[in-house]
Amino acid sequence: MTAAGLPHESRLSDAFVSLLGRECVRDARADEIGVARVIVEPATIGEIAEVVQKCARDRLTLAPLGGGRILAQIRREPVSVGLALRRCARVVAYEPEDLTVAVEAGLTVGQLNELAGGKGQRLAVDPPLPERTTIGSLIAAARSGPLRLSEGTVRDLLIGIKYIGREGRVVNAGGRVVKNVTGYDLMKVMTGSYGTLGVIVEAAFKMRPVPANYTVALAGFARLEEAFDAAFRSSHGAPLLHCEIVSRRIGLALPGSPASANDRRFLLIAGLGGTRAEVDYQLTQIRGAVGTLIEALDGAAAEAVYHAIRDCPAAEATIGARIVVAPSALAGALEAAGAEFCAHAVSGIAQLFLDDVDEQAAHEAVARWRALAHRAGGHLTVVAARDSVRAGLSMFDEPGAGALALMRRLKAAFDPSNIFNPGCYVGGI
Amino acid sequence: MQKQIDPRVMAELREILDPAGVVSRPGELNVYECDGWTIEKSVPQLLLRPRSTAEVSALLRVLHRHNLPFVPRGAGTGLSGGCLPLAPVMICTSRMNRILAIDARNRRIEVESGVVNLNVSAAVKGAGLFYAPDPSSQAACTIGGNIAENSGGPHTLKYGVTTNHVLGVEIVLPDGEVVELGGSIEEPCGYDLVGAVVGAEGTMGIVTRATLRLLREPETHRTLLAIFDQVEAATRAVSAIVASGIIPGAIEMIDHLIIRAVVDAFHVELPLAAGAVLIIELDGLGAGIDEQAGRVTEMVRASGASEVRLARDEAERALLWKARKRAFGAVGRLAPNYATHDGVVPRTRLPEILQRITRISQSHQLSIGNVFHAGDGNIHPIVLYDERDPDQVRRAIAAGHDILKACVELGGSLSGEHGIGVEKINQMPLVFTPEDLAAMVELRHVFDPDERSNPGKVIPQPGACVEVAAPRRQAAL
Numbered sequence: 069m070t071a072a073g074l075p076h077e078s079r080l081s082d083a084f085v086s087l088l089g090r091e092c093v094r095d096a097r098a099d100e101i102g103v104a105r106v107i108v109e110p111a112t113i114g115e116i117a118e119v120v121q122k123c124a125r126d127r128l129t130l131a132p133l134g135g136g137r138i139l140a141q142i143r144r145e146p147v148s149v150g151l152a153l154r155r156c157a158r159v160v161a162y163e164p165e166d167l168t169v170a171v172e173a174g175l176t177v178g179q180l181n182e183l184a185g186g187k188g189q190r191l192a193v194d195p196p197l198p199e200r201t202t203i204g205s206l207i208a209a210a211r212s213g214p215l216r217l218s219e220g221t222v223r224d225l226l227i228g229i230k231y232i233g234r235e236g237r238v239v240n241a242g243g244r245v246v247k248n249v250t251g252y253d254l255m256k257v258m259t260g261s262y263g264t265l266g267v268i269v270e271a272a273f274k275m276r277p278v279p280a281n282y283t284v285a286l287a288g289f290a291r292l293e294e295a296f297d298a299a300f301r302s303s304h305g306a307p308l309l310h311c312e313i314v315s316r317r318i319g320l321a322l323p324g325s326p327a328s329a330n331d332r333r334f335l336l337i338a339g340l341g342g343t344r345a346e347v348d349y350q351l352t353q354i355r356g357a358v359g360t361l362i363e364a365l366d367g368a369a370a371e372a373v374y375h376a377i378r379d380c381p382a383a384e385a386t387i388g389a390r391i392v393v394a395p396s397a398l399a400g401a402l403e404a405a406g407a408e409f410c411a412h413a414v415s416g417i418a419q420l421f422l423d424d425v426d427e428q429a430a431h432e433a434v435a436r437w438r439a440l441a442h443r444a445g446g447h448l449t450v451v452a453a454r455d456s457v458r459a460g461l462s463m464f465d466e467p468g469a470g471a472l473a474l475m476r477r478l479k480a481a482f483d484p485s486n487i488f489n490p491g492c493y494v495g496g497i
Numbered sequence: 498m499q500k501q502i503d504p505r506v507m508a509e510l511r512e513i514l515d516p517a518g519v520v521s522r523p524g525e526l527n528v529y530e531c532d533g534w535t536i537e538k539s540v541p542q543l544l545l546r547p548r549s550t551a552e553v554s555a556l557l558r559v560l561h562r563h564n565l566p567f568v569p570r571g572a573g574t575g576l577s578g579g580c581l582p583l584a585p586v587m588i589c590t591s592r593m594n595r596i597l598a599i600d601a602r603n604r605r606i607e608v609e610s611g612v613v614n615l616n617v618s619a620a621v622k623g624a625g626l627f628y629a630p631d632p633s634s635q636a637a638c639t640i641g642g643n644i645a646e647n648s649g650g651p652h653t654l655k656y657g658v659t660t661n662h663v664l665g666v667e668i669v670l671p672d673g674e675v676v677e678l679g680g681s682i683e684e685p686c687g688y689d690l691v692g693a694v695v696g697a698e699g700t701m702g703i704v705t706r707a708t709l710r711l712l713r714e715p716e717t718h719r720t721l722l723a724i725f726d727q728v729e730a731a732t733r734a735v736s737a738i739v740a741s742g743i744i745p746g747a748i749e750m751i752d753h754l755i756i757r758a759v760v761d762a763f764h765v766e767l768p769l770a771a772g773a774v775l776i777i778e779l780d781g782l783g784a785g786i787d788e789q790a791g792r793v794t795e796m797v798r799a800s801g802a803s804e805v806r807l808a809r810d811e812a813e814r815a816l817l818w819k820a821r822k823r824a825f826g827a828v829g830r831l832a833p834n835y836a837t838h839d840g841v842v843p844r845t846r847l848p849e850i851l852q853r854i855t856r857i858s859q860s861h862q863l864s865i866g867n868v869f870h871a872g873d874g875n876i877h878p879i880v881l882y883d884e885r886d887p888d889q890v891r892r893a894i895a896a897g898h899d900i901l902k903a904c905v906e907l908g909g910s911l912s913g914e915h916g917i918g919v920e921k922i923n924q925m926p927l928v929f930t931p932e933d934l935a936a937m938v939e940l941r942h943v944f945d946p947d948e949r950s951n952p953g954k955v956i957p958q959p960g961a962c963v964e965v966a967a968p969r970r971q972a973a974l
């Protein structure tokens with residue numbers, strides 16, 4: 069059955085057709101039915117504000133879709149209106165000499181980096197599948213990737229934001245300069261807010277130079293602890309671009325399947341960047357820190373390995389989660405997790421996943437992982453759960469009571485009518 | 498007019514602290530009448546110096562019960578009037594200065610908010626680590642003050658400002674409730690409230706503890722001093738370096754007026770005739786650094802530097818940085834009073850903003866020096882005046898306003914690191930709409946619904962006029 073088959077759906081879409089015109093309204097596709105009853109695709113920020121105003125007036129729930137995949141995971145029931153920002157995807161201002169850019173939220177990270185690559189620059193945040201990740205969802209879900217070790221995260225690079233808030237109000241914060249403490253930092257508040265506080269429509273970022281040379285160093289280990297020790301030692305010896313440890317299945321699936329993956333269970337994948345002299349020097353240092361089992365890849369081979377670890381398959385798994393703990397506690401947690409994983413080894417963050425498990429096994433896994441996270445002073449977010457295992461899973465963890473009370477107040481202040489992606493964030497916000 | 502504190506409330510507050518924790522004699526309170534923004538002054542009625550989170554909480558509970566506002570204070574080195582007492586009670590963290598835990602493996606440190614910035618790096622130096630945000634006032638200012646202002650420093654060009662290095666805070670809300678936000682992990686669970694508190698200028702409660710990120714000390718440094726006849730050439734050099742993709746640890750600029758002051762004060766060898774000097778520090782791996790230094794030297798020469806010197810050793814490097822970091826103090830030699838401003842422009846607009854500042858200096862007939870974080874586009878024009886002359890004070894304030902307006906016109910903003918405080922509160926509408934400001938007020942109310950924590954700062958009252966020609970408060974006129 070399609071969503072369009074229901075009479076109240078058609079009344080809903082009629083209302084938006086008269087607001088925006090027929091070309092801006094469509095039915096939910098099969099993969100969107102669980103997310104939103106009707107999809108609107110406004111062409112301008114002004115139109116997005118009108119949609120929010122209407123929703124506020126008529127008490128219709130709404131959620132910006134981004135790539136749609138995250139929402140499909142966390143929503144239990146569809147919102148009335150899904151906002152696709154694909155037509156709001158303009159580059160507002162790119163100033164390569166200032167290393168800043170301002171873009172609309174519907175642009176994808178991949179599109180932005182294609183443009184910036186021409187200038188030897190990039191938005192140095194690398195979530196999985198950047199060509200499917202919009203700037204809006206990058207911010208809203210605080211997504212990151214291997215480069216977080218050297219470049220920081222969205223939180224560190226976002227310098228300005230425009231969003232549509234309560235009653236369709238257009239709100240700006242920050243600016244387009246790289247250092248700015250004018251007014252409260254609403255950029256931080258919106259980062260990781262999962263569409264619950266408003267619709268992000270524009271963002272400004274610091275850009276970074278792409279290093280002149282990039283080399284990937286690989287080393288295999290039989291024991292996880294050894295791998296982590298080597299990662300800490302390596303990152304202490306050299307300013308690595310990234311430092312990942314992956315479990316065997318991921319290691320074997322890497323393009324060109326490096327020799328060291330075959331007989332070793334855990335693979336350390338370190339990224340080195342800089343001048344040729346710097347890269348060579350770091351390689352020597354890493355060899356010292358890691359031992360001899362090391363292979364170095366350059367050029368296309370390095371890029372291919374990097375893409376494979378960046379696009380960690382956890383999001384496609386039967387059950388997948390992101391664990392965040394103290395860096396020194398990650399090895400222990402992974403040891404006990406009994407899962408495949410891709411780990412940002414020295415940041416204390418990993419994606420864990422299992423395939424082909426039934427509902428009970430999936431739920432047990434999440435409970436086990438969560439307990440491990442808590443014991444290590446951290447938390448766990450479920451990032452993937454197939455329909456067959458999803459029922460009854462809580463996707464987010466619970467913050468401390470004091471913090472959660474403030475979060476509820478924040479939600480009530482920014483979204484008093486509770487229409488922005490309600491009911492699926494931490495504490496049921 | 499400030500509310501007078503009822504003697505019974507005074508007694509309740511005294512009971513919570515040891516005698517040394519309470520300052521109430523007018524003579525002693527005068528010290529607290531302002532911070533580094535000395536144009537406006539107001540003496541608090543009572544200064545409280547708690548030693549623990551529990552004491553802060555107990556004090557705030559009493560104030561909450563009696564609906565009294567308060568001003569948090571660290572070391573009072575702020576430059577925008579952030580701890581100007583616009584409330585009767587001031588709460589100072591100076592006795593909450595313990596380092597609580599160092600975790601070298603995870604590169605974290607947990608400190609009380611009254612710990613002095615420099616002491617953080619000093620505590621972890623042995624482990625080869627450092628705390629990156631290094632305001633020039635770092636020998637005095639506190640981590641709590643840094644968090645409130647989201648402070649930066651010379652090396653934040655490469656390493657980021659305070660907000661990039663704070664993972665967790667303990668905050669006492671204005672009603673006395675103690676809340677933990679974030680922690681020692683890389684990503685919080687739920688909304689990033691730590692990110693909201695950093696830079697809130699004390700308007701959301703009193704931060705009592707913080708968990709900070711530490712960085713590994715770079716393997717080596719190269720510190721270059723580039724000397725220019727003309728300021729414009731120096732700013733061109735900054736743009737060229739930034740655009741080249743090399744990210745130095747710091748690029749700082751000092752213009753001719755300030756060169757004179759620091760040569761006098763610190764006996765550094767700088768040519769008095771120079772229009773400007775740049776201090777450019779590269780840091781990183783020994784392997785690549787000389788190549789980088791060579792490239793930077795070429796770019797700087799191509800932009801018109803008349804001379805480029807390399808600091809020969811650690812002692813020379815230390816002297817250069819001493820001159821830079823104490824430059825503000827040296828300015829005291831040039832005039833009885835000075836106001837340090839803080840604006841920010843896109844880096845490519847530095848030449849224009851400096852030209853505008855020269856014109857503003859001429860039109861207000863006041864000397865203006867510049868010593869600033871050039872690599873970030875973060876300017877610090879220093880307006881010299883004499884507070885005994887009311888007309889000079891008025892012109893100094895007007896010149897400050899003109900500079901900020903110029904920053905905004907060039908695509909910049911009102912403050913790069915010193916905060917809004919009272920100094921720039923009336924200029925907020927130059928960058929933000931009433932809707933933007935309303936959203937900010939809503940955020941503040943999440944933490945402080947009665948606006949009792951540091952009232953009268955950051956966000957102007959709706960309808961306030963954009964330009965104020967003279968200070969409204971008891972000013973140093």
Ligand SMILES: Cc1cc2nc3c(=O)[nH]c(=O)nc-3n(C[C@H](O)[C@H](O)[C@H](O)COP(=O)(O)OP(=O)(O)OC[C@H]3O[C@@H](n4cnc5c(N)ncnc54)[C@H](O)[C@@H]3O)c2cc1C
Nearest residue numbers: 571572573574575579633639641642643645648649699704
């Ligand atoms: C010579 C000189 C050089 C400077 N150089 C720089 C520089 O390079 N970069 C830079 O960014 N700044 C610089 N500053 C400005 C100033 O030092 C910083 O803003 C500093 O962070 C203030 O710290 P403080 O402890 O003195 O805070 P204070 O001045 O005491 O307070 C500043 C603000 O923080 C609030 N506050 C203080 N402690 C707390 C707390 N625990 N909880 C909540 N709120 C609190 C106060 O209410 C006030 O609003 C400089 C100042 C001077 C005098």
